[in-house]
Amino acid sequence: VESERPDRLFHDGYARKVAGERGFALLERYAGAATAAFVTIRTAYLDRAIIHAVAERGIRQVVFVAAGMDTRPLRLPWPDGVTVYELDRAELIRAKTSLLPDDRYPPACDRRRVPVDLTGSWATPLREAGFTALAPTLWVVEGLLFFLDEQAVRQLLIGIRELSGVDGLLVGDLVSQSTLDNPLADRFLKTLAKDGAPWRFGTDQPEDLLAQCGWKVANLLEPGQDGANFGRWPYLVLPRETPHVPRSFLFTADAS
Numbered sequence: 001v002e003s004e005r006p007d008r009l010f011h012d013g014y015a016r017k018v019a020g021e022r023g024f025a026l027l028e029r030y031a032g033a034a035t036a037a038f039v040t041i042r043t044a045y046l047d048r049a050i051i052h053a054v055a056e057r058g059i060r061q062v063v064f065v066a067a068g069m070d071t072r073p074l075r076l077p078w079p080d081g082v083t084v085y086e087l088d089r090a091e092l093i094r095a096k097t098s099l100l101p102d103d104r105y106p107p108a109c110d111r112r113r114v115p116v117d118l119t120g121s122w123a124t125p126l127r128e129a130g131f132t133a134l135a136p137t138l139w140v141v142e143g144l145l146f147f148l149d150e151q152a153v154r155q156l157l158i159g160i161r162e163l164s165g166v167d168g169l170l171v172g173d174l175v176s177q178s179t180l181d182n183p184l185a186d187r188f189l190k191t192l193a194k195d196g197a198p199w200r201f202g203t204d205q206p207e208d209l210l211a212q213c214g215w216k217v218a219n220l221l222e223p224g225q226d227g228a229n230f231g232r233w234p235y236l237v238l239p240r241e242t243p244h245v246p247r248s249f250l251f252t253a254d255a256s
Protein backbone atom coordinates (compact mmCIF):
# COMPACT_ATOMS: atom_id res chain seq x y z
CA VAL A 1 0.00 0.00 0.00
CA GLU A 2 2.86 2.35 0.89
CA SER A 3 4.55 1.53 -2.42
CA GLU A 4 1.48 2.75 -4.31
CA ARG A 5 1.43 6.21 -2.67
CA PRO A 6 2.86 9.09 -4.73
CA ASP A 7 4.85 10.15 -1.64
CA ARG A 8 6.02 6.59 -0.86
CA LEU A 9 8.91 6.10 1.54
CA PHE A 10 10.01 2.90 -0.23
CA HIS A 11 8.97 0.79 -3.16
CA ASP A 12 8.38 -2.91 -2.59
CA GLY A 13 7.18 -4.39 -5.86
CA TYR A 14 6.96 -7.86 -4.31
CA ALA A 15 4.91 -7.07 -1.18
CA ARG A 16 1.46 -7.68 -2.69
CA LYS A 17 2.67 -11.01 -4.01
CA VAL A 18 4.06 -12.31 -0.73
CA ALA A 19 1.22 -10.84 1.36
CA GLY A 20 -1.55 -12.28 -0.78
CA GLU A 21 -5.17 -12.00 0.30
CA ARG A 22 -4.26 -13.57 3.62
CA GLY A 23 -1.86 -10.72 4.37
CA PHE A 24 -4.59 -8.12 3.88
CA ALA A 25 -7.01 -10.17 6.00
CA LEU A 26 -4.42 -10.29 8.79
CA LEU A 27 -3.85 -6.54 8.57
CA GLU A 28 -7.54 -6.08 9.27
CA ARG A 29 -7.55 -8.75 11.96
CA TYR A 30 -4.75 -6.98 13.84
CA ALA A 31 -6.03 -3.45 13.20
CA GLY A 32 -6.24 -0.99 16.06
CA ALA A 33 -2.61 -0.93 17.12
CA ALA A 34 -1.36 1.46 14.38
CA THR A 35 0.04 -1.65 12.73
CA ALA A 36 0.21 -0.25 9.19
CA ALA A 37 1.79 3.07 10.22
CA PHE A 38 4.28 1.27 12.42
CA VAL A 39 5.31 -1.26 9.76
CA THR A 40 5.75 1.57 7.24
CA ILE A 41 7.97 3.55 9.62
CA ARG A 42 9.95 0.47 10.66
CA THR A 43 10.57 -0.46 7.03
CA ALA A 44 11.69 3.07 6.15
CA TYR A 45 13.98 3.32 9.21
CA LEU A 46 15.59 -0.08 8.62
CA ASP A 47 15.92 0.40 4.85
CA ARG A 48 17.94 3.54 5.51
CA ALA A 49 20.04 1.90 8.23
CA ILE A 50 20.81 -1.13 6.04
CA ILE A 51 21.66 0.94 2.95
CA HIS A 52 23.92 3.13 5.09
CA ALA A 53 25.70 0.11 6.62
CA VAL A 54 26.65 -1.39 3.27
CA ALA A 55 27.26 1.87 1.37
CA GLU A 56 29.06 3.90 4.05
CA ARG A 57 30.53 1.33 6.44
CA GLY A 58 31.51 -1.14 3.76
CA ILE A 59 29.84 -4.12 5.44
CA ARG A 60 29.54 -7.02 2.99
CA GLN A 61 27.94 -9.72 5.15
CA VAL A 62 24.28 -9.23 6.10
CA VAL A 63 22.12 -11.62 8.11
CA PHE A 64 18.34 -11.29 8.19
CA VAL A 65 17.55 -13.06 11.44
CA ALA A 66 13.96 -14.30 10.94
CA ALA A 67 13.76 -12.98 7.38
CA GLY A 68 10.10 -13.90 7.02
CA MET A 69 8.64 -12.42 3.84
CA ASP A 70 11.20 -9.60 3.80
CA THR A 71 11.96 -8.78 0.16
CA ARG A 72 15.04 -6.61 0.77
CA PRO A 73 17.41 -9.10 -0.93
CA LEU A 74 15.46 -8.34 -4.11
CA ARG A 75 14.67 -4.67 -3.75
CA LEU A 76 17.55 -2.86 -2.01
CA PRO A 77 20.46 -1.41 -4.00
CA TRP A 78 23.17 -3.85 -2.82
CA PRO A 79 26.74 -2.93 -3.73
CA ASP A 80 28.91 -5.60 -5.39
CA GLY A 81 30.21 -8.32 -3.12
CA VAL A 82 27.38 -8.41 -0.56
CA THR A 83 26.28 -11.82 0.73
CA VAL A 84 22.89 -11.92 2.42
CA TYR A 85 21.83 -14.80 4.69
CA GLU A 86 18.14 -15.32 5.35
CA LEU A 87 17.42 -17.28 8.55
CA ASP A 88 13.94 -18.57 9.28
CA ARG A 89 11.97 -21.74 9.82
CA ALA A 90 12.20 -24.33 7.04
CA GLU A 91 8.47 -24.12 6.40
CA LEU A 92 8.57 -20.35 5.93
CA ILE A 93 11.60 -20.57 3.65
CA ARG A 94 9.87 -23.16 1.48
CA ALA A 95 6.73 -21.02 1.19
CA LYS A 96 8.69 -17.88 0.30
CA THR A 97 10.84 -19.73 -2.24
CA SER A 98 7.76 -21.00 -4.02
CA LEU A 99 6.29 -17.47 -4.16
CA LEU A 100 9.56 -15.89 -5.31
CA PRO A 101 11.61 -18.55 -7.11
CA ASP A 102 15.17 -17.54 -7.95
CA ASP A 103 14.86 -18.08 -11.69
CA ARG A 104 11.99 -15.59 -11.96
CA TYR A 105 12.99 -13.25 -9.13
CA PRO A 106 16.79 -13.16 -8.96
CA PRO A 107 18.16 -11.36 -5.89
CA ALA A 108 20.39 -8.33 -6.30
CA CYS A 109 23.04 -9.93 -4.04
CA ASP A 110 24.45 -13.35 -3.22
CA ARG A 111 21.45 -14.59 -1.20
CA ARG A 112 21.61 -17.79 0.89
CA ARG A 113 18.61 -19.26 2.65
CA VAL A 114 19.28 -21.02 5.94
CA PRO A 115 16.47 -22.99 7.61
CA VAL A 116 16.91 -22.86 11.41
CA ASP A 117 15.18 -22.70 14.75
CA LEU A 118 16.41 -19.47 16.30
CA THR A 119 15.81 -20.82 19.80
CA GLY A 120 18.11 -23.77 19.00
CA SER A 121 21.55 -24.10 17.44
CA TRP A 122 21.40 -21.84 14.40
CA ALA A 123 25.08 -20.82 14.26
CA THR A 124 26.31 -24.11 12.75
CA PRO A 125 23.90 -24.08 9.77
CA LEU A 126 24.76 -20.41 9.23
CA ARG A 127 28.50 -21.18 9.08
CA GLU A 128 27.83 -24.15 6.83
CA ALA A 129 26.02 -21.80 4.43
CA GLY A 130 29.28 -19.84 4.11
CA PHE A 131 29.04 -17.23 6.87
CA THR A 132 32.44 -15.95 8.01
CA ALA A 133 32.55 -15.45 11.78
CA LEU A 134 34.15 -12.21 12.99
CA ALA A 135 33.97 -10.54 9.56
CA PRO A 136 32.12 -7.20 9.72
CA THR A 137 28.45 -8.17 9.71
CA LEU A 138 25.12 -6.40 9.75
CA TRP A 139 22.40 -8.30 11.64
CA VAL A 140 18.73 -7.41 11.14
CA VAL A 141 16.30 -8.52 13.88
CA GLU A 142 13.06 -7.02 12.64
CA GLY A 143 9.68 -8.12 13.96
CA LEU A 144 11.15 -11.01 15.91
CA LEU A 145 12.17 -10.35 19.49
CA PHE A 146 8.66 -9.94 20.95
CA PHE A 147 7.81 -13.49 19.79
CA LEU A 148 10.59 -15.04 21.94
CA ASP A 149 10.79 -15.36 25.70
CA GLU A 150 13.38 -13.32 27.58
CA GLN A 151 15.91 -16.13 27.87
CA ALA A 152 15.72 -16.84 24.13
CA VAL A 153 16.07 -13.13 23.32
CA ARG A 154 19.19 -12.84 25.46
CA GLN A 155 20.69 -16.05 24.12
CA LEU A 156 20.09 -14.92 20.55
CA LEU A 157 21.55 -11.42 21.03
CA ILE A 158 24.59 -12.86 22.82
CA GLY A 159 25.01 -15.55 20.15
CA ILE A 160 24.91 -12.92 17.42
CA ARG A 161 27.48 -10.83 19.30
CA GLU A 162 29.83 -13.81 19.61
CA LEU A 163 29.83 -14.27 15.83
CA SER A 164 30.35 -10.55 15.15
CA GLY A 165 33.65 -8.82 14.73
CA VAL A 166 34.32 -5.52 16.46
CA ASP A 167 32.67 -3.87 13.44
CA GLY A 168 29.41 -5.78 13.94
CA LEU A 169 26.20 -3.80 13.66
CA LEU A 170 22.73 -4.79 14.87
CA VAL A 171 19.48 -3.14 13.76
CA GLY A 172 15.96 -4.07 14.74
CA ASP A 173 13.00 -3.39 16.98
CA LEU A 174 11.67 -4.14 20.44
CA VAL A 175 8.51 -3.26 22.34
CA SER A 176 8.15 -1.98 25.90
CA GLN A 177 6.92 -4.22 28.71
CA SER A 178 3.99 -1.80 29.03
CA THR A 179 2.91 -2.74 25.51
CA LEU A 180 2.26 -6.26 26.75
CA ASP A 181 0.50 -5.01 29.93
CA ASN A 182 -1.65 -2.36 28.23
CA PRO A 183 -5.37 -3.14 28.64
CA LEU A 184 -6.10 -1.30 25.37
CA ALA A 185 -3.90 -3.81 23.51
CA ASP A 186 -5.67 -6.75 25.11
CA ARG A 187 -7.74 -7.69 22.07
CA PHE A 188 -4.74 -7.38 19.73
CA LEU A 189 -2.55 -9.52 22.00
CA LYS A 190 -5.25 -12.14 22.57
CA THR A 191 -5.83 -12.42 18.82
CA LEU A 192 -2.11 -13.03 18.26
CA ALA A 193 -2.06 -15.68 20.98
CA LYS A 194 -5.15 -17.35 19.52
CA ASP A 195 -3.39 -17.41 16.13
CA GLY A 196 -0.44 -19.24 17.69
CA ALA A 197 1.92 -16.24 17.62
CA PRO A 198 1.80 -14.76 21.14
CA TRP A 199 3.97 -11.77 22.04
CA ARG A 200 6.14 -12.83 24.95
CA PHE A 201 8.80 -10.22 25.54
CA GLY A 202 9.06 -6.48 26.05
CA THR A 203 11.40 -4.21 27.95
CA ASP A 204 11.21 -0.63 29.16
CA GLN A 205 15.05 -0.52 29.21
CA PRO A 206 16.10 -1.56 25.68
CA GLU A 207 19.53 0.12 26.04
CA ASP A 208 20.29 -1.97 29.16
CA LEU A 209 19.12 -5.21 27.56
CA LEU A 210 21.29 -4.62 24.51
CA ALA A 211 24.30 -3.57 26.62
CA GLN A 212 24.00 -6.72 28.74
CA CYS A 213 24.13 -8.76 25.51
CA GLY A 214 27.23 -6.97 24.13
CA TRP A 215 25.61 -4.22 22.04
CA LYS A 216 26.02 -0.46 22.49
CA VAL A 217 23.06 1.55 21.23
CA ALA A 218 24.08 4.19 18.68
CA ASN A 219 20.55 5.26 17.82
CA LEU A 220 17.21 4.41 19.42
CA LEU A 221 13.97 6.02 18.34
CA GLU A 222 10.29 5.57 18.91
CA PRO A 223 7.96 5.95 15.94
CA GLY A 224 6.95 9.59 15.75
CA GLN A 225 10.32 10.96 16.87
CA ASP A 226 12.55 12.86 14.44
CA GLY A 227 14.24 10.24 12.26
CA ALA A 228 11.35 7.79 12.72
CA ASN A 229 8.34 9.86 11.80
CA PHE A 230 8.40 10.33 8.01
CA GLY A 231 5.02 12.12 8.31
CA ARG A 232 3.26 8.83 8.97
CA TRP A 233 2.85 8.61 12.78
CA PRO A 234 -0.57 9.78 14.01
CA TYR A 235 0.14 9.89 17.77
CA LEU A 236 2.05 11.98 20.30
CA VAL A 237 5.32 10.57 21.59
CA LEU A 238 5.35 10.75 25.40
CA PRO A 239 8.63 11.36 27.24
CA ARG A 240 10.56 8.19 28.15
CA GLU A 241 10.16 8.91 31.87
CA THR A 242 6.34 8.69 31.60
CA PRO A 243 5.62 5.22 33.00
CA HIS A 244 3.25 2.53 31.68
CA VAL A 245 3.29 3.75 28.07
CA PRO A 246 3.12 1.21 25.26
CA ARG A 247 6.12 1.88 23.06
CA SER A 248 8.04 0.46 20.15
CA PHE A 249 11.77 1.02 19.82
CA LEU A 250 13.76 1.07 16.59
CA PHE A 251 17.46 0.68 17.24
CA THR A 252 20.90 0.63 15.70
CA ALA A 253 23.62 -0.81 17.95
CA ASP A 254 27.36 -1.41 17.59
CA ALA A 255 29.25 -4.41 18.90
CA SER A 256 30.76 -3.25 22.19
Ligand SMILES: C[S@@+](CC[C@H](N)C(=O)[O-])C[C@H]1O[C@@H](n2cnc3c(N)ncnc32)[C@H](O)[C@@H]1O
Nearest residue numbers: 066067068070088089092116117118119142143
Ligand atom coordinates in the same frame (compact mmCIF):
# COMPACT_ATOMS: atom_id res chain seq x y z
C1 LIG B 1 6.64 -11.03 11.98
S1 LIG B 1 7.75 -12.04 11.06
C2 LIG B 1 9.01 -10.86 10.70
C3 LIG B 1 9.66 -11.15 9.39
C4 LIG B 1 10.61 -10.07 8.85
N1 LIG B 1 11.77 -9.90 9.68
C5 LIG B 1 9.86 -8.77 8.69
O1 LIG B 1 9.96 -7.91 9.55
O2 LIG B 1 9.13 -8.65 7.70
C6 LIG B 1 8.49 -13.08 12.27
C7 LIG B 1 9.33 -14.19 11.69
O3 LIG B 1 10.02 -14.83 12.73
C8 LIG B 1 10.13 -16.20 12.39
N2 LIG B 1 10.39 -16.93 13.63
C9 LIG B 1 9.73 -16.81 14.81
N3 LIG B 1 10.26 -17.66 15.71
C10 LIG B 1 11.27 -18.34 15.09
C11 LIG B 1 12.17 -19.36 15.47
N4 LIG B 1 12.15 -19.86 16.71
N5 LIG B 1 13.06 -19.81 14.57
C12 LIG B 1 13.08 -19.32 13.31
N6 LIG B 1 12.25 -18.33 12.88
C13 LIG B 1 11.36 -17.87 13.76
C14 LIG B 1 8.78 -16.52 11.78
O4 LIG B 1 8.82 -17.70 11.01
C15 LIG B 1 8.52 -15.25 10.96
O5 LIG B 1 8.98 -15.38 9.65
